[in-house]
Structure formats: C-alpha cells, structure tokens
Amino acid sequence: MSDPNRRPPPFHYPSYTSSSSEYPGHEAAFSEWALPQYSQPPFAPPVNYEMVASFAENPAGASPIFPGERSLNSKVAIPRSANPSNWTSSGRVSRACENCREQKAKCSGHRPTCQRCQDAGITCSYGDRKREKMAKQLSDLTAQVRNCTVLLEDILPQVDSHSAHRIDQLLIDIQRKRDFSNDQVSSRKPSISLSTVRGSDTAVAPDPDPADPTSSLGALDYINEDFNRDEKIQAMGFVGEHSEIAWLYRLRRMLERSSSVTPSPKENFDRPSVSSVNFFLDDSDIPVIDNVDPFQRPSQILADQLVDSYFSIVHPFFPIIGKVIFLRQYKSFYSIPFVRPGKRWLAILNLIFAISAKYCHQIQFSNQDTPDDAILYFSRAWKLSMSDMALLYHPNLQQVQVEGLTSFYLLSVGQVNRSWRICGTSIRSAVIMGLNLRNESSMVAHTSKETRYRVWWSINMLDILLSVMTGRPHHCSSDFCTTPLPVPFPEEEFSEENVVPVIADNEARSVFMEALSTKISTKSSGETATQEILRYPAMNQNKQYEQVVFNAVESVTPNISLYFLYVVDIGLIMRESIDTLYAPGAARKSWREIEIAISALNGKADAWLSRLPTAFHFTQGHQNFERQRSCLAFRFYSAKILITQPCLSRLTRKAPGVEIPGNFCNTMAILCVDHAGQMLDLLPDSPELSWIYRVSPWWCVLHYLMQATAVLLTELLLLTKTGASKHREVLEKIAKTARWLAAMSTKDSSFQRAHLVCRDLLTQNIPESDAGTYAEDDPY
Numbered sequence: 001m002s003d004p005n006r007r008p009p010p011f012h013y014p015s016y017t018s019s020s021s022e023y024p025g026h027e028a029a030f031s032e033w034a035l036p037q038y039s040q041p042p043f044a045p046p047v048n049y050e051m052v053a054s055f056a057e058n059p060a061g062a063s064p065i066f067p068g069e070r071s072l073n074s075k076v077a078i079p080r081s082a083n084p085s086n087w088t089s090s091g092r093v094s095r096a097c098e099n100c101r102e103q104k105a106k107c108s109g110h111r112p113t114c115q116r117c118q119d120a121g122i123t124c125s126y127g128d129r130k131r132e133k134m135a136k137q138l139s140d141l142t143a144q145v146r147n148c149t150v151l152l153e154d155i156l157p158q159v160d161s162h163s164a165h166r167i168d169q170l171l172i173d174i175q176r177k178r179d180f181s182n183d184q185v186s187s188r189k190p191s192i193s194l195s196t197v198r199g200s201d202t203a204v205a206p207d208p209d210p211a212d213p214t215s216s217l218g219a220l221d222y223i224n225e226d227f228n229r230d231e232k233i234q235a236m237g238f239v240g241e242h243s244e245i246a247w248l249y250r251l252r253r254m255l256e257r258s259s260s261v262t263p264s265p266k267e268n269f270d271r272p273s274v275s276s277v278n279f280f281l282d283d284s285d286i287p288v289i290d291n292v293d294p295f296q297r298p299s300q301i302l303a304d305q306l307v308d309s310y311f312s313i314v315h316p317f318f319p320i321i322g323k324v325i326f327l328r329q330y331k332s333f334y335s336i337p338f339v340r341p342g343k344r345w346l347a348i349l350n351l352i353f354a355i356s357a358k359y360c361h362q363i364q365f366s367n368q369d370t371p372d373d374a375i376l377y378f379s380r381a382w383k384l385s386m387s388d389m390a391l392l393y394h395p396n397l398q399q400v401q402v403e404g405l406t407s408f409y410l411l412s413v414g415q416v417n418r419s420w421r422i423c424g425t426s427i428r429s430a431v432i433m434g435l436n437l438r439n440e441s442s443m444v445a446h447t448s449k450e451t452r453y454r455v456w457w458s459i460n461m462l463d464i465l466l467s468v469m470t471g472r473p474h475h476c477s478s479d480f481c482t483t484p485l486p487v488p489f490p491e492e493e494f495s496e497e498n499v500v501p502v503i504a505d506n507e508a509r510s511v512f513m514e515a516l517s518t519k520i521s522t523k524s525s526g527e528t529a530t531q532e533i534l535r536y537p538a539m540n541q542n543k544q545y546e547q548v549v550f551n552a553v554e555s556v557t558p559n560i561s562l563y564f565l566y567v568v569d570i571g572l573i574m575r576e577s578i579d580t581l582y583a584p585g586a587a588r589k590s591w592r593e594i595e596i597a598i599s600a601l602n603g604k605a606d607a608w609l610s611r612l613p614t615a616f617h618f619t620q621g622h623q624n625f626e627r628q629r630s631c632l633a634f635r636f637y638s639a640k641i642l643i644t645q646p647c648l649s650r651l652t653r654k655a656p657g658v659e660i661p662g663n664f665c666n667t668m669a670i671l672c673v674d675h676a677g678q679m680l681d682l683l684p685d686s687p688e689l690s691w692i693y694r695v696s697p698w699w700c701v702l703h704y705l706m707q708a709t710a711v712l713l714t715e716l717l718l719l720t721k722t723g724a725s726k727h728r729e730v731l732e733k734i735a736k737t738a739r740w741l742a743a744m745s746t747k748d749s750s751f752q753r754a755h756l757v758c759r760d761l762l763t764q765n766i767p768e769s770d771a772g773t774y775a776e777d778d779p780y
Contacts, residue, residue, distance in 0.1 A: 097124045149174060153592075153662050171592060221584035225274055233275040235283040237417045240471025242582040242642060244703070247649075247710040248277040248757060254652065255717060255765050279706065279754035281414035289379040294346065296380070298353065300334050306356040314355055316560035317567070317631060317697065320404045320458040321348065322451040323491050344398035347385035351405035353377035358412050362747055363693045378409060395429035397452065403429055404459045411466065412699040414750040420466040426459045427475040438482045438506060446504040447494045456483045457564075461571045467578060468642060469703050474575060484509055485569075488516070488562035489555075498555050501548045512549045516556060517611065558615035563628045566616065567635065570608055574639045577601050581646055594646060595664050601643045602668070609636060618682075630682060631697045634704045637679035641707055644672035648711065652718045669719075673730070676711035679704060680733050687743035702744075706754055709737045713758070717765050734762070 093109030099117055100107035108115040117124035128136070152167050227238050239245045252272075275283075297303065307330060311323060330349070333339050354377035361374065385402045393399070403426035410419035430436060435456040439449045460476065467474045484506065489499050502512045556562065580586065580597045589597075615622040618633040647668035683705075684691055692698050712730050720727040738758060745752035 095126060097126050099124065145174065150662070153664065168596060172596065221587040229273055232283050233273045235417060236275045236278045236280070237282070237420075237470070238472065239274050239278075240473075240582065242468060242578055242645075243471030244469075244707040244710040245274065245278055246471050247645070247714065248706075248761070249274045250649075251710070251714050251717065252277060252761060255761070277757050279702070279750055279757055280416045281750050281753075282417040286410075286413075286415060286418070287375050288382055289376060292376065292379045292383060294343075294350075294380045294383045297334075303334065303353070306353045306360070309360060310352045310356040313359055313627075314408075314699075316563065316628065318404075318408055318458050318462065319454045319486075319491075319561075319564060320401050320408075321352070322454075325451075342398070343384045344396070344402055347381040347402045348398060348405060350377045350381035350384065351402065351409060354381065355405070355409050355412060358409070359693065359698070362698070363690065374413075381406070395432050397433060397455070400426055400429045400433060400435070400455060400459070404455070404462065407459075407462060407466075408699070411462070414702075414748070416466065416469050420470050420472060423459060423463050423466055424475040427463060430456055430459060431476065431480075436476060436481045436483055438484055440506060446500065450487065450494060450503050451491075453483055454486050454564075457486055457568050461567060464571045464575050464578075465700060465703075468574065468638065468707075469700070471582075473583070474578065478572075478575065478579075485513060486561065486565055487512075488559070488565045490559050490561050498548075498551045502552045508545045508548055511545045512552050515549050515553055558613055558622065558625065560628065562613065563616060563625065563632070566608070566612065566632060570605070570632070570635050570639055573601065573604050573608060574635075574642060576604075577639065577642050581643070591650075595662075598643055598646065598668055599664070602640070602671075605636065605639050605643060627695050630695045633682055634679065634697060634701070637675045637682075638704055638707060640675040641672055641679070641711060644668040644675070645711065648672045648714060652714060672711055673715045676708035677730075677733050679708040680712075680736060683736070683740060685736065687740045689743060689747065692744065702748070702750055702754060705737060705740065709734060709758060712737075713761055717761070722767055731766075734758070 093107055095109060096107035097109075097114050097117060099120075099122060100114060105116060110118075111126070113124040149171065152171060155167075223238065225233070225238075227233055239249075298306070307327075311327075315321065315323060326348075329341070329345065333341060333349075354374045357374040357377055381402070385399070386406060403422055407419045407423035407426060410416075410422060433452075435452050439452065444452075460474075460481075463474050463476070466472075487499070487503055487509070489496075489503075493499050494503065502509050580601065581594065586594065612632070614620075615625055616629055616632055618629055618636075621629040647665045650665055651669050682696075692701055697704075712734050716727065716730045716734060720730060738755065741751050741755035741758065745755055
C-alpha cells in the first residue's frame with residue numbers, strides 16, 4: 001500500500017534531439033556548432049495519462065520508465081520505518097502553538113489541538129502573533145489620542161488665550177501627523193476620487209449623487225449642474241458655494257428631499273436648476289440704443305446736477321476717478337465750446353451720467369430725468385469705448401476707468417454676471433498698466449501715483465463684492481499685488497506739506513500706515529499720540545521719519561478717504577475668507593483646519609471693528625457719516641456671515657461620514673444667525689424707500705438682504721423647533737425682510753424676484769401656525 005503522505009516525483013520528459021537543420025542549404029555553416037541535448041523540449045510531447053495514473057499505484061514508489069528510454073534519475077526504494085508515527089509533517093508549519101514553541105519542539109500545526117499536545121493531553125493554544133499584538137496596541141493608542149483630541153476641542157473655548165494657543169498648536173501637530181500618515185497610505189492605494197469628504201479627516205468622498213441635496217453646489221471642488229443647460233442658466237452662469245444663491249438652492253433641494261420619496265433618474269434630470277432661485281436680472285437683455293449720437297451732451301444744468309450727485313453719493317465708495325482733475329476737465333468741456341476730448345474721456349463722462357441718472361430716477365430727484373436717460377447715457381458710453389473695435393485697442397488708465405465704471409453700472413441695474421465679467425476685464429487692463437504693483441518711478445507725480453492706487457483698490461473692492469455675490473474667485477491673487485493701501489487724506493489735501501512727504505516716500509508711507517493703525521488700536525488706553533508713535537518699533541529704526549509721521553498722524557481726521565481705507569481693510573479680510581474657506585483646495589482640508597481658519601478670520605474681523613474710529617461706529621457714530629457708517633456695517637456683517645457660514649452649513653448636513661459638530665461649530669453657527677439678524681436690524685422696522693437711497697449702499701443692498709435672509713431661512717426651516725422662542729424670533733425677522741422686498745418691488749424687479757423666492761420657500765415648508773405671521777406682511 002502506498003504512503004498517502006508521499007508526493008510523486010516530477011514528471012520527466014524524454015530527451016529531445018534535432019536531427020536536421022531548420023535552414024536547408026546552410027548545414028555547413030552550422031556544422032561546427034554542437035547541438036545541445038534538451039531534457040525538456042519547447043513543446044511537450046503527448047502525455048499518456050494512463051501511464052501517469054499507473055505511476056500512482058506503483059507499489060515500489062519508483063519513477064516510471066517509458067519504453068525505449070533510460071531514466072536519468074533512477075531512485076532506490078527506501079524501506080518503511082519500523083516505528084511509524086501516527087502523523088506526518090510535510091515541512092515547516094506557518095505557526096506553532098505556545099507549548100511547542102516553549103519546548104522548541106516541532107509542532108504539527110493542527111487546529112484546534114496540535115498532535116503533540118493531543119498526545120500529551122494538555123491544552124493547546126495559539127497566541128497572537130507579534131504583528132497582531134502591535135496592531136492591537138496601535139488601535140488602543142489611536143483611540144486614546146482620538147478621545148483626548150475630542151476632549152481638548154471641547155475645553156478649548158473655556159480656557160484662557162495662552163492655553164488656547166498651546167492647545168491649538170498641539171491639535172495642529174496631531175492633524176499634520178495624521179494627514180502625513182494618510183498620505184502614506186493613500187500613496188499605496190488606488191485613488192477612488194479626487195475630492196475628500198469635507199468634515200472627514202481621512203475618508204475619500206464617493207462620486208456625488210445628483211439626487212443628494214448636500215452635494216448640489218455643496219462641494220467646493222466639483223459642480224453638479226450643467227451651466228450650458230438652457231439660456232436662463234447660461235445667463236446666470238456658475239454660482240459658487242459662498243454665494244447666497246447657492247445657499248438658497250441647497251436649502252430648497254434639502255427641503256424637497258426631506259418631504260418626498262426618492263426621485264427617479266428622470267426626475268433628477270428634470271429638477272429645477274440653480275437659476276430657479278436666482279433673483280438678479282441676468283436673463284434680461286440690456287437695452288442699448290444703436291443709432292445714438294455719442295457726441296451729444298445734456299444741458300449744463302442737468303449735467304451739473306448729475307455730476308454733483310455722482311461725487312456725493314457714489315464716489316466716496318468707489319473713488320475710481322480722480323475728482324480734482326476730472327472736475328477741472330469737466331468745467332473746461334462745458335465752458336470752452338471748441339474743446340474736443342478723447343472718446344474714452346467722453347465715455348467716462350457718460351457713465352457718470354448713467355449711474356447718477358439711475359440713482360436720481362429711483363428717488364425721483366428730478367422731473368427732467370426719465371427711465372430712458374440712464375440707458376441713453378450708457379448707450380453713448382458703450383458706443384464710444386466698448387463696442388466694435390474698441391476692445392481691441394491697447395488699454396490705458398482711462399480704459400481701466402471706463403471698464404470699472406461699466407461694471408459698477410451693470411451691478412446697479414441687476415446685471416451681476418455681466419458686471420463680474422467686465423470687472424475682470426478692468427482688472428486685467430489694470431495689470432497691463434502695472435497698477436497692481438508699487439510705483440517708484442520718478443517720472444510719475446506723487447498725486448498721480450495716489451490716484452492710480454485708488455483706481456486699483458476701487459476695482460478690487462468691486463471685484464471682491466461681485467465674487468461674494470456670484471460665488472466665484474476674484475480676478476487677481478494677492479501674491480501678485482504690492483499696491484500700497486490708500487492714504488486716509490482727501491484728494492484736495494494731496495499737495496499739503498504734511499501729506500506730500502508721506503505719499504512721496506514709500507518708506508515714510510509704510511511707517512505712517514503702521515503708526516496710524518497703532519494709534520487707533522490703542523486710543524482707548526489713554527496714551528498720547530507721541531507715546532503711541534514713539535513706542536512703535538519701526539519708528540525707533542527710522543528716526544528721520546519721526547516728525548513727518550507724527551505730523552501726518554495728528555492731521556488725520558474722519559473723512560471719506562479714511563472711510564475708504566477701512567473699506568479696503570475689511571475687503572481684504574473677505575478675500576482671505578474666500579481663499580481659505582471656499583476655494584477648491586479647502587475641500588482637501590480637515591474640519592479641524594477649517595475651524596482654526598474660521599477662528600483666525602473671525603478674530604481679524606473683530607480686530608477690524610475694534611480699530612474703527614468713533615465717527616464710523618455703526619449706531620453711535622457721527623451723523624455726517626450716516627451713509628458711510630451704514631455701508632461699513634453691511635460690509636462687516638457680510639464678512640462675519642461669510643466666515644461663519646461653513647459651520648451653519650455643517651450643522652444642516654446629515655451625510656454619512658460627517659462627524660458630529662463640536663462646541664466650536666455650534667458657537668460659530670449661532671454667531672452666523674445672530675449676525676444675519678443684526679444686519680437686518682440696520683433697516684428701519686417699517687419700509688422706507690428713501691432710506692435705501694439716502695443711507696444704504698443702494699447698488700448692492702439686495703445682496704446684503706438676501707445673504708442675511710438665506711441664513712435665517714436655513715435656521716428657521718432646518719434647525720429650530722416650531723414653537724420655540726428662537727423660531728419665533730427668526731420668523732419675525734424674515735417677515736421684516738418680506739415687507740422690505742415687497743415695498744422695493746415697485747422700484748426694482750430684482751426685489752420682486754427675491755420676494756417670490758423667499759415666499760415659495762416659506763409657504764411650502766412652514767406650518768400653518770406660522771403662516772399667519774408671514775402672511776400679514778405678504779402683499780401678494
């Protein structure tokens with residue numbers, strides 16, 4: 001009987017010898033080469049399976065010999081052992097039991113009991129391997145680190161600033177090590193998706209589900225919409241995550257998903273696009289008069305009225321025009337009959353007329369103005385500078401101003417998409433002119449340099465505003481900008497002796513701006529201006545600027561130029577917020593990193609508010625700066641909403657893999673809702689149309705109203721409980737917004753669209769007990 005544990009020897013093929021050359025006629029050439037004897041040919045001969053089967057039954061266990069062939073590996077039969085064992089081993093086992101390992105004896109490896117332990121009648125056990133022990137210890141340590149991290153995050157808001165900084169640094173180090181470990185693991189695994197789940201530190205995001213409301217414009221590094229779908233959505237264009245339109249659309253989709261069954265693929269395809277909640281007028285045409293005479297001008301009385309209105313209402317917020325030199329040119333244009341200015345200057349003049357005519361018509365400032373006057377002036381400007389071959393001309397400073405004013409006019413008439421495009425053109429023209437860099441040329445007068453700096457910051461602040469409204473990136477990176485901040489002196493004072501040294505010398509300018517910031521931030525400490533300036537570090541290193549800077553700082557008083565400096569300052573915080581929290585790269589950050597960024601940005605916004613001069617305080621400032629105070633308040637609350645909105649959005653998302661928000665996230669979400677309410681508190685309780693055009697930034701006030709309303713609607717419909725005091729408070733503020741939107745609908749159709757969007761969201765989702773509160777303020 002054959003031994004079942006013995007394995008047959010390998011099968012031996014017969015030797016193969018070639019008897020003829022493969023190349024007839026060339027035998028002589030290869031006759032000297034010895035042909036090798038192969039034990040295995042390239043192609044195996046036919047196998048006799050019966051012969052192989054008979055080999056397994058060979059009682060001697062010898063190798064079979066084919067007929068006519070001599071075996072090269074003949075073996076001698078080995079007799080059986082006299083004391084056969086009741087088990088055999090085919091070699092080393094992969095793992096020995098604990099007893100055999102301690103006795104250094106050969107283990108059979110059988111489970112659950114090896115042969116040796118079974119014969120000895122003892123318990124056989126296989127302990128954890130070394131790797132398994134290490135893996136278990138690593139898992140325990142990882143869990144401990146995770147628990148400690150959660151604990152530190154919970155106590156972070158309750159500790160002092162020094163301890164909070166140390167905890168922040170520790171959490172950042174932990175996160176960096178975790179990210180590095182994840183990168184090492186992911187580099188050895190195939191990539192599933194290019195984006196990671198926002199809010200999950202390690203998980204990889206699956207492909208977005210078109211039916212998932214949290215993925216509809218809710219991610220930063222992909223889109224879930226066809227923006228070439230139809231003319232309406234083409235007119236609106238892409239809307240990014242930091243736009244209130246995206247917030248409203250996501251809210252609508254989430255409410256639809258929570259109140260209906262799972263939609264079919266056809267329903268997903270036919271679902272309303274993001275343009276369904278767009279309240280701007282991008283889908284309407286801009287009437288341009290083709291046969292207009294671009295060289296006609298209004299009467300001097302009407303022209304003076306329009307120019308005065310522009311420089312008193314718009315120029316303080318958008319100083320893209322050098323006021324002093326322009327007014328001098330304007331007077332010459334009307335006083336000297338034969339003056340023939342260039343087309344671009346005439347385009348600037350007509351755009352000023354158009355913006356001012358739009359404002360005057362809204363407040364019925366003059367009976368001589370008609371709704372078509374703004375269109376008439378804009379048509380002249382367009383024909384002079386933007387149509388036909390004009391865009392192919394090389395830009396100059398006036399062309400930058402023309403494009404910037406065109407963008408501002410389009411914004412004022414609700415054409416946000418077109419305004420964003422033209423603003424980008426203006427910035428590119430400005431970059432061609434080098435306005436994005438500090439000018440140290442001796443060939444340019446210092447007053448001209450300062451005017452150019454203001455041109456740059458004017459179009460940049462407009463660009464940041466449009467970036468927030470559309471959810472798109474701004475057109476120029478801060479890495480490519482070294483333009484100094486505008487000095488806080490009126491244009492009429494640029495030639496005064498205490499101002500010239502500051503704007504003519506870049507080093508003195510830098511020291512002055514830092515000293516000014518130090519003075520304002522420490523004003524409440526009771527120090528004198530001299531003490532403040534002398535303790536400024538840069539002053540100790542630049543003694544030659546001490547008297548110059550001291551005189552300049554002492555001469556600064558609240559004025560529209562100082563106001564514009566604070567507009568630029570809060571605008572830069574908003575730009576940093578967009579880059580940090582809403583750029584596609586933010587989708588690859590952990591939520592902890594996002595929280596740290598939100599905390600830092602929120603601190604910068606609060607520091608800006610603490611530096612605000614008393615004359616510009618929102619509620620207790622000087623009456624002469626009522627419009628400036630209102631505009632600064634709207635911008636500040638808009639920046640705070642922009643910074644804290646990711647936390648509010650996170651609370652509304654119930655997607656798998658998103659961790660439970662911590663105390664910081666909840667606190668920032670509450671702040672977001674509070675700031676939205678405070679923004680609406682800036683408006684009088686009863687709608688007053690004259691207030692909009694007399695006090696507020698009328699060209700973009702709808703954006704601010706809807707930004708706050710989108711936050712409050714999210715809080716009302718997704719987070720608060722019906723009947724709670726917070727629910728009632730939020731509903732009353734939304735009702736106030738409805739009153740204002742309804743009242744403004746008589747003047748502007750974009751307000752009417754916004755009112756309809758809010759009404760549809762509310763009437764379809766609030767309970768009947770709350771419907772009465774809103775219906776009282778709804779005239780439709």
